[in-house]
Amino acid sequence: MxxxxxxxxxxxxxxxxxxxxxxxxxxxxxxxxxxxxxxxxxxxxxxxxxxxxxxxxxxxxxxxxxxxxxxxxxxxxxxxxxxxxxxxxxxxxxxxxxxxxxxxxxxxxxxxxxxxxxxxxxxxxxxxxxxxxxxxxxxxxxxxxxxxxxxxxxxxxxxxxxxxxxxxxxxxxxxxxxxxxxxxxxxxxxxxxxxxxxxxxxxxxxxxxxxxxxxxxxxxxxxxxxxxxxxxxxxxxxxxxxxxxxxxxxxxxxxxxxxxxxxxxxxxxxxxxxxxxxxxxxxxxxxxxxxVLGTWEKLITDLEKEESFGGFINRRGPTKELVAVTIAGKTTPKDKMYGIYEYVRKKFRYDNRDGIYARKKIRELLDKPAGSSADINLLLINMLKEADLEVFPVISSTRRHGKVNESYPLVDRFNYVTAMVKLGEELHLLDATDPMRPVDMLAYDALNGNGLVMMPGGKYTWVSMMQAPRTANVTVGNYTILPEGEVKGTTTIQYKGYEALRLRKKLIKNPETVKIDLAQEDTTSLIKKKNEDDSELEKEIKKYTYKNITDFEKALEAATQVQTSEYSQVNGDFIYITPMLMHQTKENPFKQEERTFPVDFAHTRETGYYINYIIPEGYKIEELPKSARFAWGDGTVKYDFLVKAEENRIQLVSKFIIGKAVFEPEEYKDLRNLFGQVVSKHTEQIVLKKK
Incomplete structure (x- = not known):
């Protein structure tokens, strides 16, 4: 309100x-x-x-x-x-x-x-x-x-x-x-x-x-x-x-x-x-x-004087010994930053409340390590300053709260605070509200427009809050086509970014850390693409074995054995196969012919499928899907669908890169058409004929 x-x-x-x-x-x-x-x-x-x-x-x-x-x-x-x-x-x-x-x-x-x-x-x-x-x-x-x-x-x-x-x-x-x-x-x-x-x-x-x-x-x-x-x-x-x-x-x-x-x-x-x-x-x-409206400089100066903001950040006593212990043995600024971030994100539990003002005193927060996003991230800034790192508060607005109008310095338009650390020429945005998120990965809800970087003396600049590392799903399938039409083999999937975070939350089953269900935003997800309910999603997850579930700095890896005839049909001397199998994108997420407002993906994304088939003995390739490349002039959006055959092997690549997070209404038609091309190419079939 x-x-x-x-x-x-x-x-x-x-x-x-x-x-x-x-x-x-x-x-x-x-x-x-x-x-x-x-x-x-x-x-x-x-x-x-x-x-x-x-x-x-x-x-x-x-x-x-x-x-x-x-x-x-x-x-x-x-x-x-x-x-x-x-x-x-x-x-x-x-x-x-x-x-x-x-x-x-x-x-x-x-x-x-x-x-x-x-x-x-x-x-x-x-x-x-x-x-x-x-x-x-x-x-x-x-x-x-x-x-x-x-x-x-x-x-x-x-x-x-x-x-x-x-x-x-x-x-x-x-x-x-x-x-x-x-x-x-x-x-x-x-x-x-x-x-x-x-x-x-x-x-x-x-x-x-x-x-x-x-x-x-x-x-x-x-x-x-x-x-x-x-x-x-x-x-x-x-x-x-x-x-x-x-x-x-x-x-x-x-x-x-x-x-x-x-x-x-x-x-x-x-x-x-x-x-x-x-x-x-x-x-x-x-x-x-x-x-009456004031200026950005005045807004920053007022926040610096506010006890629950500037006073919280600059209070040194309560965290002095804690910081000394946390960075003991760490000699470089980057190591100190990682050490403090690791401590705060693992120690303090986010209570799902947002704002830019601390709700607790520092000692109260240290005694009972749970609080709002402001409590946790202002403490993070306090500790980074105590370690003599160059750090600035960044105030912003979450996706659910709405965008900030940069023309008008109104403090009530902000409801989130994060830390920006400057290490030489490097800038790092830190948000310690989730123990599963690595450095430079903000809460999904914080990926919204620009944030106000507050510098000493009322100085300021703006920084994009949508610099998240690319979310990527890379699938490798090695399959054999059997004479009866069945497909058998292995699938391995590598998840990075917010898709990895979403799946890790399902695997670890820790609802206290869940801030937002990313599946509703990621229609390119390999797992939740058919509008499954949660029970069906759980069944799908259980088919895989996983690596790096708790190693949050690494990509999450999944592997499974595949044996299915669901995507193939035998008709006389012919075998018809939809080669994308269960990875097929069946629907265009953009139903409307026109759109009057931007498409906001929140982050960049990449979806890649690298699929290899061995065809059965006694069969030859009668027909293959047609290779195609689609790319925007500025290179931000690319889709490659490549098919190659050598003797008894077929190689298929489907790679879709969305290289920017927000698309304006005038770009909608081209974006919708490109998603339509993905759906169309994923329906094309391999046809094998008995020799």
């Missing part, structure tokens, strides 16, 4: 009345409680016939008011109307609204004017059921957030539901964001924002669909105020009038498609069409321009 900062502002220390904004005088886009007969009769949504529901209209309006008691605050009004087409969408009638309360309850947002209706056609006539106050209840989410929930009643297929509410907020650092897209299609989404000229907000727009309306305007207004008459103190107060301007924005998105949570993305919040706001500056009469 977004963190809001309380920001009270009084102008000229006098009583102010803000006259109504022009934006408020505009005609309401929808009239609450009145639904068009066509909307009630709708059976499906023409632009998405499979949609279970459609947002007919979603309207938001933010404007400012002022009072002597509270200063400036903003009012946020929302009116949402949804057509329920199928029962799968009944949950759209369950609404949750979050409101913020400052620590200590000194200030909180107020949610008022909650209204709701369910509209139905009953016997050809429109009927509506009003939501009662008893259907609204509150729950405490945490010390800063209250969740108000309500459910609209009498919802059925064909219903139109609508609700509206108002939020009054003193927390002006963030205006209410607006999301124009959801998991169901939207006919019309509109957000209006009117801001007094005294406030300068940065508008952070994201998404891959342009706005149908993006209008800017201004309207004149005046502030009626009273102040003490300085020229004639005995006369008491005088009435003043100050002119001001309202800066008005209107954004409209029409016919927005439902967001489909496709493969190879970070979090959907990175891709939805939405608008965020951050207060950048204020410029009040008699007080002048003031920057």
């Amino acid at each position: 977004k963190v809001f900062t309380c920001f009270h502002t009084k102008v000229l220390a006098l009583s102010i009345l803000l006259l109504p904004f022009a934006v408020l005088a505009q005609k309401a886009p929808m009239k609450f409680g009145e639904v068009d007969a066509k909307q009630l009769a709708m059976k499906s949504y023409e632009k998405d016939p499979n949609a279970a529901a459609v947002i007919l209209g979603d309207y938001g309006n933010t404007y400012f008011v002022y009072s002597d008691e509270g200063g400036f605050r903003y009012i946020f009004e929302r009116h949402t109307r949804i057509k329920i087409l199928r029962k799968e969408a009944y949950d759209k009638a369950n609404v949750e609204i979050a409101t913020y309360t400052s620590t200590g309850n000194s200030n909180k947002e107020k949610l008022t004017e909650i209204r709701g209706y369910t509209h139905n056609l009953e016997g050809g006539k429109a009927q509506k059921v009003k939501m009662e106050k008893s259907q609204v209840f509150e729950t405490k989410y945490n010390k800063n957030y209250l969740i108000t929930k309500f459910s609209l009643s009498n919802v059925k297929e064909g219903s139109v539901i609508e609700y509206s509410y108002t939020i009054t907020s003193d927390f002006l650092f963030n205006l209410r964001s607006w999301t124009f897209q959801s998991d169901i299609p939207t006919v019309h989404s509109e957000y209006r924002v009117s801001v007094p000229e005294y406030f300068g907000y940065v508008q952070i727009s994201q998404g891959y669909k342009p706005y149908d309306v993006n209008e800017k305007s201004s309207s004149a207004g005046s502030i009626a105020s009273t102040s003490r008459d300085r020229d004639n103190p005995g006369s008491g107060f005088q009435r003043n009038e100050t002119n001001y301007a309202n800066n008005i924005n209107i954004w409209v998105q029409k016919n927005v498609p439902a967001f489909k949570n496709e493969k190879f993305i970070t979090t959907e919040e990175d891709y939805l069409v939405k608008m965020d706001f951050q207060l950048q500056s204020t410029n009040f009469p008699n007080s002048g321009y003031k920057s």
Whole structure:
């Protein structure tokens, strides 16, 4: 959830009345409680016939008011109307609204004017059921957030539901964001924002669909105020009038498609069409321009002063003896780095909580060696500094938390911290939250965009968090084809990178160390490619014998004996074999013809198959798969499918290299086509004919 900062502002220390904004005088886009007969009769949504529901209209309006008691605050009004087409969408009638309360309850947002209706056609006539106050209840989410929930009643297929509410907020650092897209299609989404000229907000727009309306305007207004008459103190107060301007924005998105949570993305919040706001500056009469947003240098300086960040890193006493013991006998900086990293990753257990601030004191962490990612990695940085290594904290955002916008220094956009060690010209990123990960291998969830490298004196630079070593699966198969069509032989597989990590976790069966199931991201996996459930995956794993299971610095190796007739067919004098056997890629992971957002693999990858066949005596090669090479002009993506025959032997190579982690939408079509080529080549057959 977004963190809001309380920001009270009084102008000229006098009583102010803000006259109504022009934006408020505009005609309401929808009239609450009145639904068009066509909307009630709708059976499906023409632009998405499979949609279970459609947002007919979603309207938001933010404007400012002022009072002597509270200063400036903003009012946020929302009116949402949804057509329920199928029962799968009944949950759209369950609404949750979050409101913020400052620590200590000194200030909180107020949610008022909650209204709701369910509209139905009953016997050809429109009927509506009003939501009662008893259907609204509150729950405490945490010390800063209250969740108000309500459910609209009498919802059925064909219903139109609508609700509206108002939020009054003193927390002006963030205006209410607006999301124009959801998991169901939207006919019309509109957000209006009117801001007094005294406030300068940065508008952070994201998404891959342009706005149908993006209008800017201004309207004149005046502030009626009273102040003490300085020229004639005995006369008491005088009435003043100050002119001001309202800066008005209107954004409209029409016919927005439902967001489909496709493969190879970070979090959907990175891709939805939405608008965020951050207060950048204020410029009040008699007080002048003031920057509020700050700078990266200030953000770093503030973190250095923070006890649970800079104070934790720079505290020397508690780890002095521990570091001396850990690096005893190690003479080079690299050996010291490896020694400290090895100690921390094996000693301290990650509790699956993330953040950039330590939750524990150092001595508490040493006594009970378990903590958050910040606890563990800040301790790692502390110990590396104690060993006189050149180390810098790197703050970043996880894939589930969303990408960091490098244009705006906002500390709440970060939720992960790692260590960067400089050894001469070498840079190493260290993340000690998993005992199975070697140096330079971050948590999978940390492979996201760029991280902020914090240097002394407020200096900084950015580093890619997606420098993970290439994940590779290399399979070697040596098989003999028997006259009855059976294939017999051995398979050996070498796993590197995140695929090795994923499989090691299955083999060691230590759920406490599991942070994320990588199988859902690795569709090129040799083991989990047929949507097996966990029990089937376990059976597949048990077929292999393994080497280097606990030697995490080495590749994981697997070997098995193969004897199968599943991939071959005998028909008269002919034997037909699909030579990729169980290694065949059967489906293209990219189903959609078009994609409006990037493909994010998180890391580079390589999948190679080197397969050798001996054909049975008395047979000759009638037909072979055709060799082919595919490569992008920049060399980042390559696919080789090579087949060669010599006497009674057939050699087949299928090698697919994805040399970068992120592909832009304009590259999607070529990427999808290349995966299609892999699927196609893997279906081609060897045909043998009896002599």
